[in-house]
Each structure stands twice: as C-alpha cells, then as structure tokens.
Amino acid sequence: MKVTQTIKTFFHKFKQTTVTDDLGPYERTLQQTLEHADGILYKTDAELRQLTDDIKARIQAGEAPDAHMPRLYALVIEAFKRTLHMTPYRVQVMAAIALHERNVVEMQTGEGKTLVAVMTACLNALAGKGVHILTFNDYLAKRDAHWMRPVYTFLGLSVGYIQENMPVAEKRRAYRSDVTYATAKEVGFDYLRSCMAYTPDEVILRDFHYAIVDEADAILIDEARNPLVFAGTMAGLPVDHLQIARYVSGLTPYRDFMLDEYARNVFLTDHGIGKTEAFFAIPNLYDDDHHHLLIAVNLALQARTMLRKDVDYILEDGRIKLVDEFTGRVVEDRKWQNGLQAAVEAKEGLAVASEGSILNAISLQHLMQCYPKVSGMTGTAQHAAEEFAGFYGLGVSIIPPHKPRRRIDYPDKIFTHKAAKVRAIIDEVQRVHQTGRPILIGTLTVKESEELQAEMQRHGIASTVLNARNNESEAAIIAQAGLPGAVTISTNMAGRGTDILLGGTDQHAKDTVVALGGLHIIGTNRHESVRIDQQLKGRAGRQGDPGSSQFIISMEDDLMVKYGLKSLLPEPLRNLRQDGPIGHATIARSIAQAQRIIEGQLYEIRLNLHQYAHFTERQRTILFNRRQDIFVSAESPTREYKLLQHDLLWSYYMNDIAALREGIHWQRMAGKNPLHEFHKSSDAMFRQLMTDLEDKLDNAHTLDVSELQRKRPSSTWTYLVNDNPFKSPFVQLLGNIGYQVDLLAGPLLMILRMLGWGRRK
Numbered sequence: 001m002k003v004t005q006t007i008k009t010f011f012h013k014f015k016q017t018t019v020t021d022d023l024g025p026y027e028r029t030l031q032q033t034l035e036h037a038d039g040i041l042y043k044t045d046a047e048l049r050q051l052t053d054d055i056k057a058r059i060q061a062g063e064a065p066d067a068h069m070p071r072l073y074a075l076v077i078e079a080f081k082r083t084l085h086m087t088p089y090r091v092q093v094m095a096a097i098a099l100h101e102r103n104v105v106e107m108q109t110g111e112g113k114t115l116v117a118v119m120t121a122c123l124n125a126l127a128g129k130g131v132h133i134l135t136f137n138d139y140l141a142k143r144d145a146h147w148m149r150p151v152y153t154f155l156g157l158s159v160g161y162i163q164e165n166m167p168v169a170e171k172r173r174a175y176r177s178d179v180t181y182a183t184a185k186e187v188g189f190d191y192l193r194s195c196m197a198y199t200p201d202e203v204i205l206r207d208f209h210y211a212i213v214d215e216a217d218a219i220l221i222d223e224a225r226n227p228l229v230f231a232g233t234m235a236g237l238p239v240d241h242l243q244i245a246r247y248v249s250g251l252t253p254y255r256d257f258m259l260d261e262y263a264r265n266v267f268l269t270d271h272g273i274g275k276t277e278a279f280f281a282i283p284n285l286y287d288d289d290h291h292h293l294l295i296a297v298n299l300a301l302q303a304r305t306m307l308r309k310d311v312d313y314i315l316e317d318g319r320i321k322l323v324d325e326f327t328g329r330v331v332e333d334r335k336w337q338n339g340l341q342a343a344v345e346a347k348e349g350l351a352v353a354s355e356g357s358i359l360n361a362i363s364l365q366h367l368m369q370c371y372p373k374v375s376g377m378t379g380t381a382q383h384a385a386e387e388f389a390g391f392y393g394l395g396v397s398i399i400p401p402h403k404p405r406r407r408i409d410y411p412d413k414i415f416t417h418k419a420a421k422v423r424a425i426i427d428e429v430q431r432v433h434q435t436g437r438p439i440l441i442g443t444l445t446v447k448e449s450e451e452l453q454a455e456m457q458r459h460g461i462a463s464t465v466l467n468a469r470n471n472e473s474e475a476a477i478i479a480q481a482g483l484p485g486a487v488t489i490s491t492n493m494a495g496r497g498t499d500i501l502l503g504g505t506d507q508h509a510k511d512t513v514v515a516l517g518g519l520h521i522i523g524t525n526r527h528e529s530v531r532i533d534q535q536l537k538g539r540a541g542r543q544g545d546p547g548s549s550q551f552i553i554s555m556e557d558d559l560m561v562k563y564g565l566k567s568l569l570p571e572p573l574r575n576l577r578q579d580g581p582i583g584h585a586t587i588a589r590s591i592a593q594a595q596r597i598i599e600g601q602l603y604e605i606r607l608n609l610h611q612y613a614h615f616t617e618r619q620r621t622i623l624f625n626r627r628q629d630i631f632v633s634a635e636s637p638t639r640e641y642k643l644l645q646h647d648l649l650w651s652y653y654m655n656d657i658a659a660l661r662e663g664i665h666w667q668r669m670a671g672k673n674p675l676h677e678f679h680k681s682s683d684a685m686f687r688q689l690m691t692d693l694e695d696k697l698d699n700a701h702t703l704d705v706s707e708l709q710r711k712r713p714s715s716t717w718t719y720l721v722n723d724n725p726f727k728s729p730f731v732q733l734l735g736n737i738g739y740q741v742d743l744l745a746g747p748l749l750m751i752l753r754m755l756g757w758g759r760r761k
C-alpha cells in the first residue's frame with residue numbers, strides 16, 4: 001500500500017502540467033503596452049534611449065522587471081519600427097509576455113519567434129547579468145544576432161553570438177554582451193571548459209542568468225539526454241578489435257547470441273560463450289583476466305546488431321560519421337563512448353582510432369538547470385507539456401497564428417506491406433506533380449531517401465535528395481524546394497526550422513504556387529514522436545499560405561514492427577496482404593494511440609534517467625564547488641598543482657561511472673547490487689571519499705597517472721554507480737519497467753486492447 005502510494009505521489013508530481021490557450025490574463029498587459037507605444041510615437045530616438053536607461057537604472061536598483069514590462073515592450077516595438085521597419089503583431093507581444101513568465105510558448109512555424117525573443121531578452125537584459133538566446137544551430141545564432149542587432153543597439157544594449165570554433169577571447173567578449181545568441185551545446189562546452197580552467201583568464205563564461213530556448217522541445221527534451229562530454233584521449237581496450245569484429249560477424253543470431261525484441265540489448269548465449277572460449281582458446285570468458293575480451297566481444301555484438309550503416313551512421317572519407325536521429329544531420333564531433341566507437345570502426349574494417357576518456361560531462365538537462373530562469377519557444381510544445389512541467393517547472397502557453405492556418409492534413413493512407421506503400425507514394429507524387437505543385441517527401445533514413453529517389457527515377461520523375469551525405473548543398477536545395485514542379489526527398493534535415501519559400505524569392509512564382517495550392521508534404525513514416533511528424537507537416541502552409549500534408553505508411557514500417565503494432569489490428573487483418581490501403585477506421589486511431597503510448601514510455605525512460613542523473617549531478621556539483629574553492633583560495637603555482645590533482649580525481653570519477661555503467665551489462669556484475677551501495681552514498685560520504693582521495697594523492701607526491709591508479713582504493717568506487725538507467729529503484733520496485741519498459745510494449749498494448757482500449761464505443 002505504502003509503495004503504491006509512493007509511486008502515485010511520484011507520478012503526480014510529474015503529471016502536473018499547465019497548458020493554456022487562454023490569453024485573457026495577458027490582455028491587460030498587452031493593452032497597457034499598446035497604450036505606451038502610442039504615447040512614445042513622436043519621441044526622438046535620444047528620448048527613447050533615455051527612457052530605456054531610466055528603466056534599466058530602476059531595475060538595477062532592485063525593482064522587479066515585471067512592473068516595467070509594458071513600458072519596456074512599448075520601447076522595443078518602437079525600436080523595431082524605426083530600425084527594421086517591422087511592427088510586432090499583437091500575438092507576438094502576447095507571446096513575449098508569456099515568455100517572460102517562464103512558459104514554453106507554442107507558436108506555429110514561421111510566425112516570427114525571432115522577434116518575440118528580442119522583447120523578452122531586452123527586458124531581462126536590463127538587470128545587466130546577460131541573457132542567452134539558445135538557437136537550434138550555429139548558423140541561426142549568427143543570423144539572428146546580425147538581424148536583430150539594430151534593435152538592441154537602438155536601445156543601448158550590446159549583442160554577441162557564439163560559433164563553434166571561435167577563439168576564446170572572442171567568445172568571452174560575446175558572453176559579456178547583454179544578449180548572446182548561441183547553441184545550447186556550445187554554451188555547455190564552454191561551461192565545461194570554464195569548469196576546468198587552471199587560471200582565471202581561462203574562464204569563458206560568467207554566471208548564468210536567463211536563457212530563452214528556441215525549438216525548446218528539441219533542446220530541452222529530445223537532446224537533453226545526450227550528455228555533453230569533454231574528452232581527452234586514452235588508450236583503448238588492449239584487444240585486436242579487427243579480429244574480434246571478424247569473429248563476431250560469423251556468429252549466428254538466436255544460437256550464439258540473443259537480441260531483445262526492440263534491439264536495445266544483445267548478449268551471448270551459453271552456446272555463444274562456449275564458442276568464444278574455444279575460438280580464443282581460454283578456459284573462462286568471465287575470468288577477470290579476460291574481462292577486456294568480454295567487453296570487446298559485447299561491444300562488437302552491439303556494433304553488428306544495433307548500429308546500422310546509412311541509418312545510424314554513414315561512412316565518409318574513411319571515417320564513421322554519426323547521424324542524429326532527430327535532425328538527420330551528421331554530428332561531426334559526436335562519438336560513441338566506452339569503446340563502442342572502436343567496435344564500429346572495426347566492423348567497417350577501418351583502423352581503430354584512440355578512444356576518448358571523459359574529462360568532464362554534463363547533460364543538457366542539467367546545464368539548463370544551472371540557469372536561474374529559463375523559458376522557451378517552439379511549434380510543438382503541447383505534446384511535451386508534461387516534461388516541461390516535470391523537469392523544468394515550465395508551463396505551456398499556446399499562441400494563435402497571426403493569420404489563420406490554411407494547411408489541409410489528409411488522414412493517413414495505411415498499407416499492409418512496404419511494396420504497396422512505395423507504389424502509393426509514386427502514384428501520389430505523379431498525381432500532384434502533374435498539377436505543378438512543389439512536393440517535399442520526408443523519409444526516415446539516408447538509405448530510404450536514396451532508394452526512393454532511384455524508384456522515382458524508374459518512373460521518370462526527377463527529384464533532389466537532401467540527407468546527411470550532401471548537407472553542404474542544403475541551402476541551395478531548400479531554395480529550390482518551393483519552386484513550381486520541384487520534387488524534394490529529405491530526411492529529418494528538412495524538418496524543424498526549415499523555411500521553404502513558395503516560388504523561391506520571386507513574387508510572381510509565389511503567386512503561381514499559391515494559386516496551385518502551395519507545398520504538398522508526403523510523410524513516408526510515422527516517427528516515434530508525434531512532434532517530429534508535426535514539424536514535417538509544418539513545412540507547408542507557413543504564415544497563412546495554402547498547403548497540404550499526407551502520410552503514406554505501411555504495417556511493415558520500422559515503428560510498427562518495433563512496437564508490435566500489428567497486434568492492434570483486428571484478427572482477420574493481421575495477416576492481410578493487399579495492394580490498396582487498409583480502409584479500417586480504427587487502425588489510424590490505434591496508431592495514433594500507440595504513438596502516444598510510445599511517447600509515454602520514452603518519457604518514463606527519460607524520467608528514470610533523470611532520477612539517476614540527479615544523483616550524479618549532485619556529486620558533480622560537490623566536486624565542482626570543491627574545485628572552485630581551490631580555484632579562488634590557492635595562488636599559482638600551488639593552484640595549478642592542486643587543480644590538476646583535483647581534476648585527476650574528477651576524471652577517475654567520470655570514467656568510473658561510464659565504465660561501471662557498461663559493466664552492469666556483463667554478467668560478472670550480476671552478483672553485486674549497486675543500489676545497495678548507492679544508497680550509502682550520501683553527500684557527506686561523498687565529501688569524505690573525496691577528502692580521503694585528496695589526502696592519498698597528496699601523500700603520493702606525484703601526478704603519475706598509472707602510479708595513482710594503482711594506489712587507488714578500487715572498492716570505494718563501486719558505490720558511485722548511480723547514473724545507471726538499467727537498475728533504477730523503480731525497476732527494482734516494479735519488477736521490470738524503466739529502460740526495459742520497451743520490452744513490455746507489445747504485450748502491454750495487447751492487454752490494453754483486450755481491456756477494450758482503443759475500440760470504438
């Protein structure tokens with residue numbers, strides 16, 4: 001009973017959400033703002049500047065910015081008019097009010113979020129502590145800073161932007177500006193760099209104050225679980241990766257190794273273990289002596305079964321390049337951790353590069369929690385409201401479009417098998433192409449985009465492909481995508497933030513395309529997250545333009561197979577194979593519901609990770625505060641020596657967490673219960689551990705790593721296993737949900753189905 005209650009309370013905490021589309025409460029502030037705006041129409045530029053400075057002085061003297069919102073927003077509106085000759089719309093002012101009040105503002109794509117952020121940024125920048133506007137990529141950081149600069153300058157505020165490879169001095173200048181445009185990722189890395197500074201002039205950032213996050217769902221939710229890792233180099237596992245990769249490629253699934261239904265886990269069977277021991281001529285793979293081999297074989301199995309070429313990564317210039325699952329882009333500096341990168345390199349027959357050892361790491365989620373105040377903007381906030389509330393305490397405020405939306409979203413066409421679906425896509429393209437309307441086809445993977453192009457070629461339809469392999473032509477491809485007769489096939493790269501201009505920049509061509517009905521979107525898969533589907537649809541019908549969208553999917557698509565959605569179909573339909581679409585009304589509804597369930601599961605996985613990461617983060621903070629103490633108290637050169645020593649501790653800590661998390665897979669760990677140890681790791685104990693180790697290092701009188709490693713008390717480290725998502729208290733409590741909840745998805749859906757869920761009443 002008590003346990004159930006605890007669970008209920010826990011979920012309740014995370015379920016409280018505030019989504020509102022009632023703009024009533026903002027009406028008053030809006031009216032006041034517009035009245036003030038009328039009142040300053042005839043003031044000179046210098047007078048407006050003086051008024052801004054007055055408000056600034058009062059805020060810096062301790063008055064709350066809220067009281068000054070209407071007058072300051074009025075000044076920003078006037079600044080927009082005089083510098084960029086744009087007048088912010090009423091809905092944009094409302095959005096700026098909601099943004100200031102710690103909400104994620106949902107605005108349709110193309111509605112002018114860039115302007116909205118400026119108003120709120122100005123108000124919050126007057127405190128003199130800096131505002132960060134976190135953009136989706138480097139390009140947008142630079143573009144928006146340049147574009148909006150005249151407005152800031154007019155009001156006497158400075159603006160800067162950050163780019164990935166900028167020199168440190170330039171970055172520091174940009175961060176000292178009143179408003180700084182940057183990607184969250186770059187801020188995260190600069191934060192880590194600042195945390196690892198040895199001298200005060202290596203500190204890049206100043207204290208965090210306020211962040212406005214553009215594309216908030218992508219940054220705060222989808223990307224939040226990827227830790228930003230600051231890596232040094234270290235020797236990899238002492239094994240022959242190429243030999244192991246060759247060996248593993250000869251193993252037989254279900255005999256030598258098992259794969260769980262949703263391909264999240266792979267492990268050797270007893271048969272596979274015996275075979276491996278025979279091949280490498282060792283008596284027991286689980287002996288400590290062969291620990292490295294065991295890890296390497298498991299990694300090689302993961303590389304073989306779970307990471308797919310042209311889906312998860314591409315091969316370019318003899319290197320593995322990771323493709324981001326949400327954006328479809330190559331992420332240049334991302335690598336798999338803990339030996340997996342080496343295993344994939346070996347699988348592709350490449351020379352194995354040295355591995356990264358973790359010097360410092362932080363998740364985006366925790367980075368955002370370093371800001372005393374955060375708010376966000378996105379076209380797709382509603383579906384993520386629960387997480388915004390649970391993780392960040394943010395509400396969601398829905399702002400209507402300036403002009404009504406005219407896009408038509410047609411109901412999905414669902415086919416029994418892939419071949420029928422591809423035929424239907426070709427038919428659809430031919431039909432719409434004849435009318436001259438531009439078409440954008442959204443595919444899931446690089447591979448699919450290229451196969452579809454080849455198929456269309458066979459049917460005499462010329463098309464352009466945009467995927468991770470040709471991203472350098474992205475701007476040119478997008479510029480053409482809205483022209484009459486254009487057919488563009490793209491991965492998620494053409495999702496979020498892409499502005500496809502109807503008819504390009506030519507007004508006459510635009511009128512032609514508008515008259516034809518605007519851009520037509522074809523989605524070839526439903527994504528695990530409804531938000532990604534919506535972002536794709538959002539490419540059509542921007543700013544009141546006409547447009548339409550149509551998803552054409554099959555029961556053989558990855559999503560359907562992975563989550564066993566066939567089990568949702570009524571019995572006679574499960575093994576059906578037909579050319580035409582399945583006309584069953586409940587199917588579309590079931591798929592939508594299943595998507596909601598999947599999102600719920602992904603949410604729970606993130607919640608679980610969050611719980612664990614929370615403890616690691618607390619310890620990281622303790623370590624960081626300790627470092628800061630050394631940093632400010634000691635003088636050079638003692639400071640450098642002490643810091644180096646401290647960082648060594650830190651890197652042990654980081655690497656041990658990672659290594660032990662991996663280790664948890666291996667059966668040799670099965671006998672240990674990390675949670676038991678984990679509960680013992682109170683903050684006080686952690687501090688004690690740190691001091692003990694510092695003493696030991698002091699006594700060692702050396703910074704030789706191997707020597708220190710040898711002296712290191714290995715048993716003390718086990719209880720730092722705490723960001724392990726596989727064995728959370730929850731998992732233990734409820735048997736087997738959490739990360740492995742996916743395993744239950746199929747049966748769960750079936751049970752819900754049996755209970756009548758999803759049936760027409």
Ligand SMILES: Nc1ncnc2c1ncn2[C@@H]1O[C@H](COP(=O)(O)OP(=O)(O)OP(=O)(O)O)[C@@H](O)[C@H]1O
Pocket residue numbers: 086087088089092107108109110111112113114115379496497498499
């Ligand atoms: N008040 C306004 N008056 C005139 N033009 C505006 C106004 N607000 C926005 N625009 C124009 O609308 C276009 C889209 O603006 P912006 O790029 O800020 O949209 P967005 O909401 O960020 O879109 P996305 O979701 O694609 O990122 C821009 O070309 C901008 O100049």
